[in-house]
Amino acid sequence: MKKVSNWVWACAALVYAFLYLPLIIVVLFSFNDSNLNAEWVGFTFKWYEMLLQDEVMIEAAMHTLIIGFITCIVATVLGTLAGFAMYKWRLRLLPALVLTPIAIPEILMGVALLIFFVMLNMTLGLVSITLSHIAFCIGFVAIVVRSRLQGMDESLVEAARDLGASPITAFRAITLPLIMPGIIAGALMAFTLSIDDFVISFFTAGVGSNTLPLEIYSRVKVPMKLNPEVNAVSTLLMLLTLSLILVVSKVAPSALRAGD
């Protein structure tokens, strides 16, 4: 193997610094005893304490979790079916419908869903957000599941069939356990995408249905006061996603890359 030159190392180190510095600053300022986000004054936990009493933020966190769980369950079921169908048969419409929402800028889907829900005279809120989240998460789950299926040894299923197992039994006994890591990874991914989503929620949210990202946006957009609280909630959110990622990387390391 050829040695990487020092120049490359230096450049790469700078880029890593570029990637991490901003987030480190957010975390540091979440412990900073000043509400200006400008200079270090002293260490404090008060923004976290404030956060625990901030009903609006906690309600937004609740919404985010509820939407995330429901999205995760429904999108995993539908996405697994889609991934399996795409692996098993040559389909035209389904792959297009599964992949397009991932490929186009999110704002397009947000706007289309907004018109759709308003046309149906549906009250925008948790339900409309959840329905929208499911729609864009299906694709991610489907891709992860399909790639897992593609890596699977088909001969195992054939062997089971030769030994007299029905297709359903073969699926339950062989295929499902084999692709389970993919499904779990897909589910976690759907959950993460949902709790992280801003753009589509922005267009499909209604009264009193703010999610955490929406709440963060409105506070960041209107920097009146309480900004360090945003640092605190951001830090907690990073911790949460970080732990989710650790779980994913344990369950199915390949899934981390499949989503990108």
Added chain:
Amino acid sequence: MKKLLLALSLLAGMAQAEDVLHVYNWNNYIAPETVKRFEKECKCRVVQDYYGAMEEMLAKLAAGAKGYDIVVPTGFAIPPLVKQNLTQPLDKAKVPNLKNVNAAFLNTEFDKGNIYSAPYSFTTTLVGYNDKKIKELGIDATSWAVIFDPKVLAKIKGKVTVLDDSRELFAAALMYNGYSANSTNPAEWKKAAETIKAAKPYWAAFNTQSYIKELTVGNIWVAHGYSNDMFQANQDTKAAKRPFGIGYGLQKQGNTLSLDSMVVLKNAPRPDLAHRFINFMLDGKNSSELTNMIGSGNPNAAAAQFVQPEIKKISAVFPDANSMKGLQQLKDLQGKQLRDLNRLWTEVKTAK
């Protein structure tokens, strides 16, 4: 994390047992103390959402936002709400305090007989400025030139914000050009749009929400905004012991006056709480708190005795008969006019 989750589950239990009133109001237009007292009195929780411009509120409601009980539109936004069948008539038996409102602010052309709306407070739209900087630079802030004239703006480039509000900004540009704030003459609108485009490169941002803070911190020296916000910014500079204050006054070419009223929405989940809230806010003492805390103009006659005399003296907050002459309320635009204005607005926002 555990603690947070615990708090979450506790709150989930609480939220269901509570009565909740949803208020959709201008940002920075109610004192938190007032909200707390109302919550105590009605044993309910007030959930607030905010907007920075009438267009934003109307667009949000047109885009299907449901679930608010009360909105606080400026006069010209009442007719569109009524015509879209979004409002419900006030049950006057439940708002006896409506009698407290100064007759001059009742029965406006926007809502004859106040069938739908109860006046909340009023503001003037004007220029607020960092008094030290403006004095140093020798700029005259009593003219709209301070936000529109490139010659003046050259000295304060990047230190100016204007309202992200098509009606207010166009009104200011129209008045700067010597036209009526309510002109619908396409040629005059065009001229106003040119004025805005010429001044735009000097502005730091279109800002309806955070100029109070930007002024207080000193990032911005001149802001187009509402009188109560400037009052607030000035209070904040004092509290933060800044070496400057925020000055504000009416412009010689004229200003807009916004009378903001409370309206109960047709599909309000809790019209009962909404009426209680309106009646509460029309109480002289409570209404005066609004003025004393946030510096808004007060249409409530019963509040007058509780309003701090220093605030009454500020002509931008309580315009005297003479300055009243220069003030105009914006009128409702319809159909094609509205579309044309929106197009011009898109154009100026997009222009370089």
Added chain:
Amino acid sequence: MNNRLAKWLISGPPLLYLLLFFAIPSAIMAFAAFRFPGDYGGLLPLVEVNPETGAREVLINFGNYADFLTWENFQRFFEEPIYIELFLKSFWYAGITTGVCIVLAYPLAWLIARSSKKTRDLLVLMVILPFWSNFLIRVYAWMIILGPQSYFSQVLNRVLAVFGIEPVSLLFSQFAVIIGLVYVHLPFMVLPLYANLEKHDMALLDAAQDLGANAWQRFWKVTWPLSLPGVWAGTALVFIPALGMFAIPDLLGGTNSMMIGNLIKQQFLDSRDWPFGSVLSIMLTLSVLLMAAIAAWAGSRGKAKK
């Protein structure tokens, strides 16, 4: 079990869901581009409730379609040069973002591809990790860094003052928007590029060196052409989402940093002109398709060469 039945049972539910919550809404949006805006927002209604009978009446028929359908919204897009200019500007932003991403991603991807297997996974994880924090947090972090009171701005302005240059405000500028766009999209460039570089045959570089090529020549004549498929894949992953971004210009931009996304958002949430918003959305979709096609074509051409 019947294979056809199984096929429908399995592919049916996701298909139905996506038809209902993706295909149909998109079609409705496309249709909305040909309609008139309603007087107070939304769309001019096609169906009206008769106030007397309470019955719903369909207002549109073949005879009066001109009252309900129009090319006007498209005309407006093409007549006013500002809209095309805004599109070009958004392309420009997305293009610069992509370019900066390539420059930043290359050394990183190279380092990762040339590391030992063990460090490689760690380095890849380190690229992905910040990308898993919420998008808004990452943008917000830059609001702090570029804000006028930040150490960074102060130091920079002091340095500029030494050279007699007037202080600049970093936040709320086009510069800030580009930084935000690059920061948010960088991992999308690193990963495909790394996946490509990893596959390169190092013997080629050795051969080039033996033939007397210097480091620059080796990169430019060997590595770069071979990495083009990775570059194009990354370009598609960076350029397309960057093109439709609205939150970053919203939070980091000034009065002159609007992008297509902001204009679309404005039509729906401010100006109440849904049909024009739909026109803009269609145009954005077309731009995206065009870009995707270019990237796919260029990428496959690179592969064919190899």
